[in-house]
Amino acid sequence: MPKNDERLIAAGIYIISFFTAFLGPLIIWLVKKDDSSYIDYHGREYMNFFISYTVYGIVSGILVILLIGIFMLWVIGILAMIFTIVGAIKAYEGQEYRIPFIFRLL
Numbered sequence: 001m002p003k004n005d006e007r008l009i010a011a012g013i014y015i016i017s018f019f020t021a022f023l024g025p026l027i028i029w030l031v032k033k034d035d036s037s038y039i040d041y042h043g044r045e046y047m048n049f050f051i052s053y054t055v056y057g058i059v060s061g062i063l064v065i066l067l068i069g070i071f072m073l074w075v076i077g078i079l080a081m082i083f084t085i086v087g088a089i090k091a092y093e094g095q096e097y098r099i100p101f102i103f104r105l106l
Helices: 004-016 023-032 037-066 068-093
Strands: none
Touching: 004 023, 004 037, 004 068, 023 037, 037 068
16 A cells, blocks of 8 residues: 555646646656656556547547537546546545556556
8 A cells, every 4th residue: 555645646646637737747747756656657647648638639629620529529528537536536545547548658
């Protein structure tokens, strides 16, 4: 079981993303990744999540021309919010959560 401060920082990666989509979690992850493998895991998971959903958003934005993209943008936005909240909860509980539908690039 990770320590309490590791769990708080890992959950903070997800929570701060509501205010600073990319920069806040990136800074936390880069500063703390060498201190804890648990924080490193959640930082990588969030960065992969952000990259994947950015790609999905770009593709959906292009598909707005065909009108299907409007629906896809709503679905992507809702899923991103849900997975971020679930990720924060799982990180605080001390579990390693794998966000669905993302590319594992990092």
